[in-house]
Amino acid sequence: MDIERKNLEILFLKIPYYKIAGQYSEARIKHSYSYVDEELYMQYARSVFPNNSEDEQRNIYQKLRQDLKDNLEDLPNVFRLIMNAARKMLVYDGKEIMCRFDEMLRWREISFQLGQDFFTCAFLASHDLERGYQSKNFSWLPIIRSDDNRLHNILKRGMAENHFHLAGSTKVFELNWVCLMNLIDGRIHDFEKLPSALQIHHTDRVRSEGKKESFYAECQRAAFYRVYLFAILKENHMLIEQAEEIMKKLDRGRPIEGLVSEIQDLIIIVKYIYGARIDEKCILDYAFEKSMRDSNDRECFLLAGERRFLYECYKSAVSKGFTERQKNLFYSYLSIRTHFRGELIQINRQTGFANFSNYQDRKEIFIEGQTEYENELIRLALNETMRKQNIVSLEARICPKKSAVKLYEAIARNEKIIEEQKNRYGADKSQDPVLNKKHFRSVGDSIGYQNEMEKDKVIYVLHFPKIKDEEFCHGTPRNQNVRTATLKQTRSIVALLEKETWVNSKIRGIDACSNELYCRPEVFAQAFRYLLDMEFACRKEMYFRMDGEDYKGKLRATYHAGEDFLDIADGLRAIDEAVLFCGLKRGSRIGHGLALGISSYEYYKYKGYKLVIPKQVLLDDIAWMLQKAGETGCTIESRLKEELLERYYSLYEEIYRDNVQNLEKASVKDYYQSWKLRGDSPYIYRLDEAAFLKRMEKTAIWKFDRYERNDSVSDSIRRIGCYRNLYFSYHYNEKVRKTGNEQTDFKADERYAEFICQLQDKMIRKLVWEGIGIETNPSSNYLIGTIQKYEEHPILRFNARKLKHTEPNGCLNVSINTDDQGVFDTMLENEYALMALALKKAKDKKNQPQYDVEDIYEWIDYVRKMGMEQVFE
Numbered sequence: 001m002d003i004e005r006k007n008l009e010i011l012f013l014k015i016p017y018y019k020i021a022g023q024y025s026e027a028r029i030k031h032s033y034s035y036v037d038e039e040l041y042m043q044y045a046r047s048v049f050p051n052n053s054e055d056e057q058r059n060i061y062q063k064l065r066q067d068l069k070d071n072l073e074d075l076p077n078v079f080r081l082i083m084n085a086a087r088k089m090l091v092y093d094g095k096e097i098m099c100r101f102d103e104m105l106r107w108r109e110i111s112f113q114l115g116q117d118f119f120t121c122a123f124l125a126s127h128d129l130e131r132g133y134q135s136k137n138f139s140w141l142p143i144i145r146s147d148d149n150r151l152h153n154i155l156k157r158g159m160a161e162n163h164f165h166l167a168g169s170t171k172v173f174e175l176n177w178v179c180l181m182n183l184i185d186g187r188i189h190d191f192e193k194l195p196s197a198l199q200i201h202h203t204d205r206v207r208s209e210g211k212k213e214s215f216y217a218e219c220q221r222a223a224f225y226r227v228y229l230f231a232i233l234k235e236n237h238m239l240i241e242q243a244e245e246i247m248k249k250l251d252r253g254r255p256i257e258g259l260v261s262e263i264q265d266l267i268i269i270v271k272y273i274y275g276a277r278i279d280e281k282c283i284l285d286y287a288f289e290k291s292m293r294d295s296n297d298r299e300c301f302l303l304a305g306e307r308r309f310l311y312e313c314y315k316s317a318v319s320k321g322f323t324e325r326q327k328n329l330f331y332s333y334l335s336i337r338t339h340f341r342g343e344l345i346q347i348n349r350q351t352g353f354a355n356f357s358n359y360q361d362r363k364e365i366f367i368e369g370q371t372e373y374e375n376e377l378i379r380l381a382l383n384e385t386m387r388k389q390n391i392v393s394l395e396a397r398i399c400p401k402k403s404a405v406k407l408y409e410a411i412a413r414n415e416k417i418i419e420e421q422k423n424r425y426g427a428d429k430s431q432d433p434v435l436n437k438k439h440f441r442s443v444g445d446s447i448g449y450q451n452e453m454e455k456d457k458v459i460y461v462l463h464f465p466k467i468k469d470e471e472f473c474h475g476t477p478r479n480q481n482v483r484t485a486t487l488k489q490t491r492s493i494v495a496l497l498e499k500e501t502w503v504n505s506k507i508r509g510i511d512a513c514s515n516e517l518y519c520r521p522e523v524f525a526q527a528f529r530y531l532l533d534m535e536f537a538c539r540k541e542m543y544f545r546m547d548g549e550d551y552k553g554k555l556r557a558t559y560h561a562g563e564d565f566l567d568i569a570d571g572l573r574a575i576d577e578a579v580l581f582c583g584l585k586r587g588s589r590i591g592h593g594l595a596l597g598i599s600s601y602e603y604y605k606y607k608g609y610k611l612v613i614p615k616q617v618l619l620d621d622i623a624w625m626l627q628k629a630g631e632t633g634c635t636i637e638s639r640l641k642e643e644l645l646e647r648y649y650s651l652y653e654e655i656y657r658d659n660v661q662n663l664e665k666a667s668v669k670d671y672y673q674s675w676k677l678r679g680d681s682p683y684i685y686r687l688d689e690a691a692f693l694k695r696m697e698k699t700a701i702w703k704f705d706r707y708e709r710n711d712s713v714s715d716s717i718r719r720i721g722c723y724r725n726l727y728f729s730y731h732y733n734e735k736v737r738k739t740g741n742e743q744t745d746f747k748a749d750e751r752y753a754e755f756i757c758q759l760q761d762k763m764i765r766k767l768v769w770e771g772i773g774i775e776t777n778p779s780s781n782y783l784i785g786t787i788q789k790y791e792e793h794p795i796l797r798f799n800a801r802k803l804k805h806t807e808p809n810g811c812l813n814v815s816i817n818t819d820d821q822g823v824f825d826t827m828l829e830n831e832y833a834l835m836a837l838a839l840k841k842a843k844d845k846k847n848q849p850q851y852d853v854e855d856i857y858e859w860i861d862y863v864r865k866m867g868m869e870q871v872f873e
Helices: 002-014 038-048 054-068 078-089 101-114 116-131 149-155 172-182 200-207 215-234 237-251 256-274 290-295 298-317 324-342 353-360 371-386 404-423 480-498 521-533 568-582 600-606 615-632 638-657 668-679 682-686 689-696 703-707 721-732 734-741 750-770 778-784 828-841 853-869
Strands: 090-092 097-099 159-165 391-398 458-465 507-513 535-539 550-554 556-561 589-592 610-614 743-747 773-776 814-816
Touching: 002 038, 002 054, 002 078, 002 101, 002 324, 038 054, 054 078, 078 090, 078 101, 078 116, 078 298, 078 324, 090 116, 097 101, 097 116, 101 116, 101 324, 101 828, 116 298, 116 324, 149 828, 149 853, 159 814, 159 828, 159 853, 172 215, 172 256, 172 298, 172 324, 172 371, 215 237, 215 256, 215 298, 215 324, 237 256, 290 298, 298 324, 298 371, 371 391, 371 404, 391 404, 391 507, 404 458, 404 480, 458 480, 480 507, 480 521, 507 521, 521 556, 521 568, 521 668, 521 703, 556 568, 568 615, 568 668, 568 750, 600 750, 610 615, 615 638, 615 668, 615 734, 615 743, 615 750, 638 668, 638 734, 638 750, 668 721, 682 689, 682 721, 689 721, 778 828, 814 828, 814 853, 828 853
Parallel strands: 159 391, 391 458, 458 507, 507 556, 556 589, 589 773, 773 814
Antiparallel strands: 090 097, 535 550, 610 743
C-alpha cells in the first residue's frame, strides 16, 4: 500500500499539470491519463523513494504500469488506479461511506496527502458503475468514519471537544476552492498574499520564476476545465460551444490570463442555468444543482456540488463519456486541485509551529470578504461537526476583539448560523439577537428560542494570540506589541461581560494561542489574573428571561504551552510559567503540553544531540531546571551539574554582568527568584526604589492595576534590590536584550536526557496534584511535533491507566481533541479511532501485541469520560 500511495503522490502531486497531455496543441507531451512517461516518473521517484536504488525505482515504475491496467477493460487508466486504492480501504453500506477500521492509519496517510473526496468520489463512482446505480446524496461527513461499530457505540455515549479553533476547524481547502472556482476573476491580490510555496517540490510553480504560468493562471485553468467538463456532463451544446471557443484560443497560444473574463462570464451563465440558491439567497456553486437540494443535508450543500462533479467525471473518465482529451483535462484538474490543496492543508511533512502558522495564516485568503462563504465557514465548522457525532460540548476558540460590540457581534453571528439549523424545525427567527437592531439585551429582555437540550453544546473560549516581539525600543518592555493588544482585548471582554447580555453564559474561558517560542506566558499574566478573578452575572438559560435564575459566573483558564519549544526544558518551563504567572488553578487545562510527555531520549536523538538556542532562553532554562531539581528531588549526575552551573555563570556574565553597571553576581537561586517576578507588570519596575515600595502598600484605583503583582509570589522577593534590578535589565536594557537574542549551541547527551525525564515525571505529578488537565490533539501533535507514530503520542505517558500498571498520582486528566480540524483534515471520532488502531497495532519487544483489545476499548471510554469532565461548566 505504501508503494501505491507514493505512486499516486507522484502522479497527482509531484508531476506538474503542464506536463500532462491535452492542454496544449503541442503533441510532444507524452504523459497522460493512460501513459506514464518513464523519464518524467523517474525524475520525481528519486525524492519519493529515496531509500530505493534507481533499478528498484524502475521496477516500481513497471509495477505501476501493471497496476494501471488492473481493470476489466485491461486498459491503462490513472482513474482506475484511484478507484482500486479506494476499494481496498473503503466500504459502503448504502447510507454512509466508511473506512475499514484496520486501514485507518493507511487511509489517514494517503487521504491526507490528496484529500478524502479525491478517493470517496472515485470509490462511489466505481461502486455505482458496477451496480448500475446513480447516487443522489453527496452530503456524507466531511471526514469519513471507521466501520468499527463498537467504537461508534462507545462514543455515542457522548464526547467533549475541548480544543477547537473555530476558524481552523472548517473545511479550509474545500471552501476556498469552491469559492475560487466560482469567482475566478479579479483575484490577483489574493494570490499575492501567498508569498511562497509551502510544498518544496512546487516552489517553482507558485513563485512563477522561469515558468510558463503563475499559480493564479494555474487556478484559472482549473476553473476553465471545471466549467468545460461540467458543460460536457450536462450535454449542453450551447455551453460546450462557448467553452470550446475559449479552448481554441488557448490552443493558438493565447495566455489564460487574457481569457479569464470570458471564463468568468461562462461560469456566471452556468450558475444561473443550473446553480441552486442557498436559503433562497445566493448561488455558492454552480455544481450544486437545483435538483440536489432535497437529497442533500443543508450543512453539506457547499461540499455536495464538487463531490457530484468529481463523481460524474470519474464515471465518464473510465467509460466512453469523455473523449481522450477530456480525460486528460480531468487529470490536469485533479493535479491542480491537489496542488492548491497542499498550499492550504499541512501536508509538507515539516515539523514545528512556524510551519503550521504558515498554513494557518492562509486559511481564509480566498473567501475573505465573501460573506456567503464566510458564513459557510462557521456552518461547516459548527453545525457539520455536531452532525452525526454525539458531541455534548464543543469549546470553540475565537480571538477577542478590540471592542465589546465587535466581540458580541462575532459570537451572535455564530449563534445565528447555529440557530438556522434549529429554525428549520420551528424556531422563532423574529427574536434573533443578531437581527435585532440593539447590540446588547439587558436582563429582563426575552430573546429565547433555543431548545433546552441543545443550548449549551457550543461554548466559547477567547484566545489571545501570541505575536513575535518587535525590535528593542527604549522605555518599552519585551513584547510591548502583544501587551498593548491584550490590554485592549481584555477591556473589550470586561465591557461585554458587564453588559450582562445572554452572551455571558456562552463565554466560558480564556486561552493564549499560537507560536509560543517568542511570546511567553508572562506577557498575558496580568490579563489572565484579572479576568479569572472577575465575577459577572449569568443565567441558566442561554438567553435571558424574566423568570431566569441568576448566578455569578467566572471564567476558566486554559493555556497553549509546551507545544513548540527549542528544548524540552524550555517547554517544561513554559508550562510552569503558565501555572505560576497566569494563575491556573484546579480545573484549568494546558493545551498540548507535549514537553511533558515526549521521550527525552528519542527527542535528543532526533535532534542529533545538538540544539541551537538564544542565550537568554538557555540561561533561563538552566537556572530554572537546576532550581526545580532541588525543589522536586531530581538527581543530577555530578559532572553534568557542574557543566550546567559552569554554563549558567558563563551566560550570566556575558548577558548581564558585562552589560549592566554595578550588577551583583547572582547565584542560580538569586536568578530564579528574579525569574519569579516575570509574572508582574514590567511597567512598575521602572519606578525608583522608594516609589516602588510605596506602590506595594497601596491599592490601585483601576481594577486592572490591582493585578500588576502576582499574589502567588511573596512580596519579600520584590523588596530585594538585586532581584528587581535583574528583572528591570531583562526588559529595559538594550545590551542585555541584544546579547540575549544571540544564538548559541547546546549539546545534550544521555545524562541530560535522563535528567529531563525525571523533571517531566515531577512536573506531571505536580499537575496531577494541582488538578490541572491536558488537552491532547493527536493528529495536530503528530504533524507539528517530533513523534513518528500515533502510538508514541505522550497521552500514553500522561495517563495509561486501563492499559498497564501506573504509579500512584502519576496519571493526568486528559482529553482527546482536534485542534484545527480543517487544517489537519480530521474529526473528533477519528482521533479516537486513530489512537485505538495505533494501540492495537503496537508491538512489544517480542513483537507481540503490546495491549489487550479489551483494555484498549476501556481506555478509549475512560479518556472520553475525562474529556467530558474537563468541560468548562
